[in-house]
Amino acid sequence: MRRWGWLLCCWLLAGCVALSAGGKPERPHEAAVKQTEAKPLPKDIHLVALGDSLTEGVGDGERKGGYVGRLVPLLAAEDGVRTVTVTNAGKRGRRITELEPVIRAHQAELERAHIVMITIGGNDVMNVVRAHFFDLSYERFANESQRFAERLDHLLMLLRTINPDAVVVLIGLYNPFSATLPNIPEIDDVIAEWNRTSQAVVSRYPRTIFVDIQDMFANRDDLLHRDEFHPNAEGYAQMAVRVYESLDARKEWWAN
Structure with missing residues (x-):
């Protein structure tokens, strides 16, 4: 009788271990589902690049697409990213007054973009230089x-308005003018x-x-x-x- 009591006790303990917190047995496929839910599925990232010659990649002797082309493999190497596709709408000489038509022309791509990159302003500075070369002043700039x-x-x-969720990145200006604007x-x-x-x-x-x-570019010819x-x-x-x-410091904005 004592032997049967001991076996009954072992059977009850095993049943308790097999029960989940809700009092029901946890089946193997349910555990697999929980693991899948905990790990986000790989994501396809779409990047739209807007702006001037820096977005176009002018000056890149290696022809790797400037900073945009070099940014793609860095993003693609991130955990949770499956692919990175790019729409590059950069054009040499573009000023900020010329950017709105470009945005409207690429509205479909921008609506599904996760990241929007912008370089603009260098040609606006140069426009001041050309228009006032002989009477340049800090006030004009x-x-x-x-x-x-x-x-x-x-x-x-x-x-x-087009895309309230995409991460928008504006890259600032640097000074390449030390030799040309003494x-x-x-x-x-x-x-x-x-x-x-x-x-x-x-x-x-x-x-x-x-x-x-x-x-980054200060005194770095x-x-x-x-x-x-x-x-x-x-x-x-180095820009990339x-x-x-x-x-990467704001990865939760675009990779999740």
């Missing part, structure tokens, strides 16, 4: 910077103020990032193409890493 900020605000509002010793201050103004606009929008690259304006292959490589680091 400052006035144009304010107009640029108003246009940038309008474009970001348009992008948010009569404007304050050009570093001009670029820094332009970037601060742009960053202030960006900060008003959710899921939007400003990436500062001015320090070795990162410039022979035209002394555009980045070379190494310059674009800087952008990737900024995106």
Whole structure:
């Protein structure tokens, strides 16, 4: 009798272990479902790149697509990312007044984008130089910077109307003008103020990032193409890493 009692006790204990917290047995397929739910499925990321020659990749002697082309494998290597596809709408010489038609022409791609990259402003600065080469002043750049900020605000509002969820990344300006504008010793201050103004606009929008690259190119002619304006292959490589680091810090915005 005692033997039967001991067997009964063992059987009851085994039954308790087999029960889940809800009092029901946990079947093998249910455990597999829980593991699948805990790990997100691989995601296909679509990136839209807008802007000027830096987005186009002008100056990239290795022909790897500038910073955009080098950013793709960095993003694709992330856990949870299956593929990264790109729509590149960059064009050399483009100024911010010319960007709205590009956005509207690529509305379908922007609606499904997870990440939107923008480089714009370098040609706006150069336009001030060309228009006022013999009477350049800090005030002329400052006035144009304010107009640029108003246009940038309008474009970001348009992008948010098209796609409220995508991560929008604006890459700031750097100073390639030290050799070409010796009569404007304050050009570093001009670029820094332009970037601060742009960053202030960006900060008003959710899921939007400003990436500062001015320090990266400071006194680094070795990162410039022979035209002394555009980045070379190494310059674009460093830009891609800087952008990737900024995106990786906000990975929950685009990879989940």
